[in-house]
Amino acid sequence: MSKFKAKLREKIEGWRPRTTKLVKEYGATKVGEVTIAQAIGGMRGVKCLTTDISYLDPFEGIRFRGFTIPECLEKLPKPPGCEMPYVEGHFYLLLTGDIPTEKEIKEVVDEFKKRQHVPQYVFDMLRALPRDTHPMTMFSAAIVAMQRESLFVKMYNEGISKMEYWDPTFEDTMNLLAKLPQIGAYIFRMKYRGDTIIPPDPDLDMGGNFAHMMGIDKPYDDVARLYFMLHSDHESGNVSAHTGHLVASALSDVYYAISAMINGLAGPLHGLANQEVLRWIQGVMDKMGGKIPTEEEMKKFVWDTLNSGQVIPGFGHAVLRKTDPRYMAQREFCLKHLPDYPIFKYVDSLYKVVPPILEEQGKAKNPWPNVDAQSGVIQWYYGITEYDFYTVLFGIGRAIGVASNIVWDRALGYAIERPKSLTTAMLEEIAGIK
């Protein structure tokens, strides 16, 4: 057993009594109540999920295992000569709760390398799809196609004890995460680079290898590291994380759960918003003939979009009530690497113009930008102008966090999800409507 897995086992065994005690001794303690608005309105704010991997404070933003984004960027070891930490180190942190040493990271890097071979049938399946299939559909299909590889299913069928479910789930997670960058890059090069596939380089870490397989020079490796890390987890109630958790709660394996997670991420109100932002900005640029609009002109575009009944992509959030720190981390990267890039100037101008307009309109509870407002511009700058692809990048990152959650779901024996529904008539009766 790897030291990484042995450490995880130790952490799991140490944690279990806490969950057991809460359920057995304090199971009847109330954590909140549910209103009619919440029952109809997407369960916003209902406290009914548990995760220790990340926590989203409305004003502070995300913390991964207690660490803010700037703390993670500072504390996690980086590959030699690189600006951003190893993705593998971030994964180690998410799973174990500890900041790894370089030696501990090396073990994860090596484990992923051993497991990165993608079965040929996955590529054959991707090639059989119409080439204009959305990359998220291809990505999801590739993941679910590999379900036959699941070790969890094999061990389950052999009658493994419940207490050990997490072990083959961990193995499935390692096997799947190791392959995702290659599958993503394959889809990209097959669809958008004349089918010129670049094989993986066995000497590189996950971020470096992804940049290599995409065919994009430095510092795109650091962009990949930053991107995968920032998008990894946002506690468990968002659509992608919740979908992954929900599907896995039926003891569906990680392949089924992560493919489903990708499908949730593909919605324009969630992960697809990053492509929508670039599409929207391109529309503005086309209308302006490439000229940077004045603040007044930009305001008009924002109002036109709102007045036509559409949302401003990249702004607002169901939980956050301030600028997303994931947005700020990417903004800092832009200020360092592409401060004069015209699309960054558009994005920056939106940062000034949109929040007061959303406030004036008075609908959005959070007028500030979210992660998706900033991420596309970086990709565009490094040559990925095919914005349909952006959510696949998000998906590779999100899989790291969601799969980590699923390992812990199995370790702590979280139950199959089954909330209760009511009819409209029942709600009317509760409300006292005659």
Ligand code: HAX
């Ligand atoms: N532009 C215009 N209107 C907006 C808005 C925006 N950016 N954000 C919210 N609103 C509107 C909502 O549509 C809603 O209007 P109705 O009452 O007419 O339905 C009203 O303001 C109240 O919404 P809310 O409570 O503030 O926000 P929700 O929790 O319902 O939704 C969303 C959160 C992120 C879906 C929403 O802010 C939105 O649609 N934003 C634009 C799309 C986007 O950027 N999505 C990515 C979010 C981050 C993420 O998940 N990334 O993956």
